[in-house]
Amino acid sequence: MASTTVEPRRPEPGPARRRGFVGWFDPRGRRLGGYAFILNRLSGIGLVVYLYMHLVILSLLVQGPGAWDAFVEIALSPPVLVFDVVLLAGMLFHGLNGIRVGLVGMGLVVSRQRALFIAAFVVAGLVTLVGALRIFGGEG
Amino acid sequence: MTTDQPALERPAAGSRGIPAFVVQVVTGVALLVLLALHMVAQHFIVPTGLRFYDDVIAWLGNPVVVAVEVAFLGTVTYHALLGVRAILFDFGFSERTERRITNVLVVVGIVTVVYGVALLAAIINAAS
Numbered sequence: 111m112a113s114t115t116v117e118p119r120r121p122e123p124g125p126a127r128r129r130g131f132v133g134w135f136d137p138r139g140r141r142l143g144g145y146a147f148i149l150n151r152l153s154g155i156g157l158v159v160y161l162y163m164h165l166v167i168l169s170l171l172v173q174g175p176g177a178w179d180a181f182v183e184i185a186l187s188p189p190v191l192v193f194d195v196v197l198l199a200g201m202l203f204h205g206l207n208g209i210r211v212g213l214v215g216m217g218l219v220v221s222r223q224r225a226l227f228i229a230a231f232v233v234a235g236l237v238t239l240v241g242a243l244r245i246f247g248g249e250g
Numbered sequence: 251m252t253t254d255q256p257a258l259e260r261p262a263a264g265s266r267g268i269p270a271f272v273v274q275v276v277t278g279v280a281l282l283v284l285l286a287l288h289m290v291a292q293h294f295i296v297p298t299g300l301r302f303y304d305d306v307i308a309w310l311g312n313p314v315v316v317a318v319e320v321a322f323l324g325t326v327t328y329h330a331l332l333g334v335r336a337i338l339f340d341f342g343f344s345e346r347t348e349r350r351i352t353n354v355l356v357v358v359g360i361v362t363v364v365y366g367v368a369l370l371a372a373i374i375n376a377a378s
Contacts, residue, residue, distance in 0.1 A: 151333075151337060154330075154333045154337075155334075155337070157330065158330045158331075158333065158334060161326060161327070161330055162362075165362070165365065165366060165369070168369060169369060171303070171306060171369075171373045172369065172372050172373060172376060174303070174376070175302075175303035175304065178302070178303045178306070179302050179303050182298075182300050182301075182302055185300055186298060186299070186300060194299075201285065205278075205281070205282055205285070208278045208282075209278075209282075212274075212275040212278060212279070215271055215275065216275070245299070
């Protein structure tokens with residue numbers, strides 16, 4: 111029996127909206143809240159993937175200084191540092207938007223949720239920019 | 251309880267009936283603190299952003315650091331897998347499949363935390 115599970119606080123989908131993962135990328139009838147929903151999920155999936163990658167990489171520490179220090183040298187190279195900036199952006203957006211989702215979910219500042227999403231997006235962008243300058247600035 | 255209820259309004263596994271949404275908010279708030287502590291302690295205060303082996307070992311000699319990392323691992327794993335569950339439930343599986351998904355994610359979560367703690371212990375033991 112197929113269920114009709116719908117996410118809470120998800121914006122009303124248009125009649126032709128596709129279900130599941132593919133439906134996230136269907137722009138028909140998509141409003142700002144819809145994009146917030148997709149971005150929250152995509153950043154969340156990215157962070158879950160990163161969490162497991164992080165655990166796998168940290169396992170190198172068991173192999174001793176040779177394996178770990180070789181990894182650190184690679185991790186500090188500019189192409190990998192770009193990845194750190196993407197990670198920072200994902201963490202910031204997911205965290206700041208999460209505060210908005212939590213507040214709205216508890217019935218607080220519901221009328222301001224659009225402004226809060228924009229604020230989360232802008233603050234995440236600005237802090238990522240500062241972070242990127244610091245990350246690459248440190249490389250000289 | 252029916253599958254007509256949104257995924258995040260149904261109880262989270264092991265939450266004694268507390269809706270998943272509430273668990274996500276509580277773990278999310280805890281993560282704001284724990285992730286900030288993790289990022290500052292493990293990366294921001296390190297001039298290169300990442301420690302070399304000897305510094306990692308010395309840093310893990312502090313039991314407070316280890317306690318924060320274990321708390322972070324447990325909280326982030328619960329929050330992450332509860333999020334994965336909400337996404338999977340959105341695909342509209344049967345109630346039976348949803349129960350299986352929850353069970354699999356509980357096992358994945360336990361394995362993740364046990365592995366992480368064992369890894370920490372192995373790193374600390376290898377150095378001593």
